[in-house]
Structures are given as C-alpha cells and as structure tokens.
Amino acid sequence: MNRQVGPARSLCVIGCGPRGTSIVERILANVPALYGDRPLDLHVVDPYPPGAGRTWRTDQPGLLWMNSAAEQVTLYPDASVDCAGPPRPGPTTAGWLDAPLHDGAYAARRDQGRYLRHFFDTVTRELPATVRLYVHRARAVDLRRVTADGLPPAPGDTPAGRQQVVLDSGEAPFLADRVVLAQGHLETRTDPAPPGLTRIGPGPADPDALAAVPPGEPVLVRGLGLVFIDCLALLTEGRGGRFVRTAPGGPLRYLPSGREPRLYAGSRRGVPLPPKPARGAPDAPAAAPAAPRFATLDACRARLARPAAAFGRDVWPLVLAELGWCHYRALFAERPARTRMSRQDFEDQYALLHTDPERLAKLAREAVPDPADRLDLDRLADPLAGLRFDRADDLQRQVRGHLAEVLRGRTGPARGVATALVDGLQRAGAVIEELWRAGDLAADQVSEALGLFAIGTHLSSGPPPLRAEQLLALAEAGVVTFVGPGMRVETAAAGRRTVYRATSPALPGVAHEAAVLLDARLAAPAPERAADPLLRALLSRGELAAERTADGAASGMLRLSGAGLHPIGADGTEHRDRIVAGPAQFPRPGTNAVYFRQNDAIARSLLGD
Secondary structure, eight states, X not given: OOOOOSSOEEEEEEOOSHHHHHHHHHHHHHHHHHHTTOOEEEEEEOSSOTTTTTTTOTTSOTTOXXXXXXXXXXXXXXXXXXXXSOOOOOOOHHHHHOSOOBTTTBOBHHHHHHHHHHHHHHHHHSOOTTEEEEEEOSOEEEEEEEOTTSOXXXXXXXXXXXXXXXXXXXXXXXXXXXXXXXXXXXXXXXXXXXXXOEEEOSSSOOHHHHHTSOTTOEEEEEOOSHHHHHHHHHHTGGGTOEEEESSTTOOEEEEXXXXXXXXXXXXXXXXXXXXXXXXXOTTSOOOOOOOOSSSOHHHHHHHHTSTTOXXXXXXXXXXXXXXXXXXXXXXXXXXXXXXXXXHHHHHHHHHHHTTOHHHHHHHHHHHOOOGGGSOOHHHHHOTTTTOOOSSHHHHHHHHHHXXXXXXXXXXXXXXXXXXXXXXXXXXXXXXXXXXXXXXXXXXXXXXXXXXXTHHHHHHHSOOOHHHHHHXXXXXXXXXXXXXXXXXXXXXXXXXXXXXXXXXXXXXTTOOEEESXXXXXXXXXXXXXXXXXXXXXXXXHTXXXXXXXXXXXXXXXXXXXXXXXXXXXXXXXXXXXXXXXXXXXXXXXXXXXXXXXXXXXXXXXXXXXX
8 A cells, every 4th residue: 555755645535425425526526727747646445335335335225215305416516516626517316327216206225325336436437647546445543643754753743744544454554644534424332231121223224233123022212203214114114014005095004014013112302204295296307496585695694793693593583584485485375265465465574574573473473364374383393392191092193193294284285385394494404504614603603503403304304205104004003102202211120120111291101111222313413422433533632622612511513623624623723634524415406505515625625735
C-alpha cells in the first residue's frame, strides 16, 4: 500500500455509503479543474462494499423497502445543482432499475444498494490519469498525527504534517493529508440485557437476531417507526405469513403461518408513523417542488440576524405559516365545500397576517367551520394525548381506528390535503437543513430546530402506504397489540424469573410481560457512547468533542466549525485537515439539493491549497 511522502497529495474518505460515495464522485469531478496534472492518491475505507455501505447492503432480505419513492432518489448531481464543480447527470433509482417497484413506487433496500454500487463503479471506472484509487475493505480504528517526515510528533507538539490511518485488517497504516469522516448513522454502545433476558437493538432491523425469536412467544417492541415496520415484515411475511384481499379493492387480511411471535408495541406517541401519501400513476412525472412562500431562506436568515435570535421565537413562526399555507390552499382547492370564504379572500388575508399566529388562528376558524379540517399540529403529532382507557380492547380499537383514518386521508380521493402538508414539511425542512449545513445556526439553535421539527419527521417520513395497511391487518389479526402512549419498559420479577414489563399511563393497571425486548428504533445520537472505534479513539484524546448547549446539556452532535465541518477538539483546536460529513437524506433530482452543494464544497476544500 502506498506510504510515500512525495509530491502526491493523499486524501482519505472513511465510510463509503451514499455520503462518502458522493464525496468521492465530487472529488473526481473537480480534480481536472483544481488539480491539473498533479498526482493524487485517493483512499476509500469501509468494511462493506463501496457505494452501498452497511445500510444498503445487497445481501439483505428483499422484504426491507426504502421509504422514499425510487423516482425521487438520485446520486447524480444534475444541472439544477448550483455548485462550482461540474454536473454529472444520470438516472434516478427508478430509472436505473427499470423494473416494477413495491407498492408502485418503492425499491427494496438491496436494490438501492445495487444502484449505489453501480454508481461507485461508474464514477471510478475511468479515473483521471493523475489519480490512484485505493479501496480498503476494512474499518478505520485510529488517526495518528505524524510529522511531515512520517514520524511520531514530539511530546506536546501538534504537527502540521500528515495522518496515519490505522485499519483493523492488519494492513500497515497509510498516510493521508486530509481525511473525511463519513461513517453515516453511528451505532451506540448499549447496556447488556439482564441474565435470562434478550434485548435486540436499538439499530436497523437485524434479520439474524430476529430469526432467533421463538414462534408464539411474546415480544415487547419499543418504537413504532420505520425500524418497527422492517422488523414487522421479517417476523410475519418473513416467516411465511400472507396478506390477501377478499375482494378487489377490499380490506387487507393477514393469514398467519403460526410461526409469528406475539408483538406488544408502543412508543412515546403510542401510534405508528403516518404512511407516505399515495402517489399518482406510476408513469406520471414527479412534480417539481414549489418554492417556500414564507419560510424562505432569506426570510429565515433575516430573523436569525436579530439580536439574541432564537430559532423557536424568530424562525419557527415562519415555518408554521408555511405549513398552514400549504394545508389551507389544498383544502380550498380539493374540498371547497368544507370552507365558507372565497379562496382569494383567504389567501390575501393569510399573506397579510402570516407573522401573527393568533390572528391566523382566528382567520382559520372563520374560514373553516369544522375543527377537524383545520391544521392542528399538536393533534396530528400526538393523537392520543390526554386519553385514558378502562380496557385494553378500547385502546386497540382507538389506535386501529386512528390508523384506518390516517390511511383514508393519505390514500383516498381527498389525499391532496395530506400531500400538500407533507410537501410543505419537506420544503420547510430543506430550508432548515440549508441553514444548518451553511453554519447559520448556533449549537443551541440547531438543537432547538431539530426538536421543533420532530413533527416533520413524524408526519412526512413514514412507510409506503401498503406497509401501513399491512400493519392494520396485523393488528386486526391480533399479531400486534398496541401498548399505548408514554410506553415505559422496566425489568420486574415474575415468580422466580425476571421479565421485561411494559406499561402505559393511558391504560392503568395493564402490563405486558416478555423475555424479549425489541428496541425497534435508531439510537439517539450520543458521541460519548459511540461504538465506532475511530470516534472513540479521537474522543479519548480530545481531538473530537461532543457539542453542548448553553445549559451544558449534550446536544447529540460533535463540535464542528460551522460550514467547513472541521472538528473542534476539547481544547478548542480546529482540525482543518479533517472534515466530518454526517448522514443526510437522499437528494431529490432537479431540486438543487443542499446534499450535492455541500459535498461539492467538501471536495473542493480537500483539493484546495
């Protein structure tokens, strides 16, 4: 392996899932203009195949689907991307697969992995003549600073030389001038299960661990999001169960195989994620996303420029105005009989009052007589809030009824209202991401923004509609029992054995017990509990530091320099030869995605002098 200290600059990308692969593509795209005929060594480090990485492995079960429509996913920066580097047009996932999709729109995750591996192979097949590519199928476990001569620094020195990348494969360390950390969603260390109990997760669905769950046994499930949906598929269809319709267009029914466990599932809200709104004809072109009306980038930046600006006080009202604008315009267009004011009058008044939440609420009451038709984010976010149930059956009927109602609203003739709200959430989310990635938000503001916009994740990041319909069928078949909101899990004695016990304040006096706990969720970001050996090594030496809010609380993020994404150590040192590129959602084609713009800026920073 190359260890020269000669004229060739050496770059290293650690983690080559979608994010790292996109950065590799942007490096190669920018080399001719920025680096000319100078030699460059480019190292890629990942124990998994480059492109797909861990999450998008091509050997995972086909029952695991994406939750983004395949026609809205690309890794090719098209002409819409406003960046300094050249575009590289190419197909979306749907265009490349050119095959039927699940639920008419969604690819299996392993097929997305095939797309990503093809992308990596394509962009690295014909390298610039000056570039040598090294792919290391290993895990990076340390970055050691060395002098320009490749020697360890003297005690107390912080050399401005190079870095040794240490791998777990036994391969000799190699030298790099600049390093990108792009490991994606990081695993965290969890406490072991008590003796005699089994805990699975938190983390993505683990087919091997789930296969060991005995048939017919009770399992407590903590989390009702996307990981839950994946686990559900593996534990039901994956064990031979079948979904059928008794008549065309009729309700879905589940026919059990008898090998399913009994699942008792709950979460903080107690209800599953709403599904993505049903899409139109499979061959219909995707509509270009509309520009924000009120929560524009300029308007948000102007508010952040105010003295002592707070995201919640200054920017969040613009986001709420944006969401209301999307909801009510769609309601007037799709269901005019539900309103009692002309659309034009409503829009004119709304535009004048958008900075005054109280007067906007009054306008909504005047224009929309039925409270069920008004936008109520609190009700949408927490539909079981404050409810109490005398019997477990009452809770099951309530949650099943809620899920059926949400399904109708997102798949039926009037789904345009839900679709408009989801579009508005994605539009506002893109602006918040832009502010975050550009360094416009301080650490406290980032934490506040992510907390407030959790409603966006809940309402817009759900599974394909068919998966939600399958969940309803499983609940009606008794395979899934809902525990309720505010689910609490603790260990308890049950005779001579210890069990996990799940309760909900919405159902006093009812407890569910099991020897298996499935944490069907991704762990909250916590650098201090990272399982990644490289991050642990850098944190232990103070070369990385966890970000803290003004009151000293952990934010769940690393301390970075802002738009440059350089890590800042515990002593305040900015490590400008390192970049931390965190995980991000797949970019949509034709949207000038900040994903591509940031990756292009990272690549040009790595290549610059």
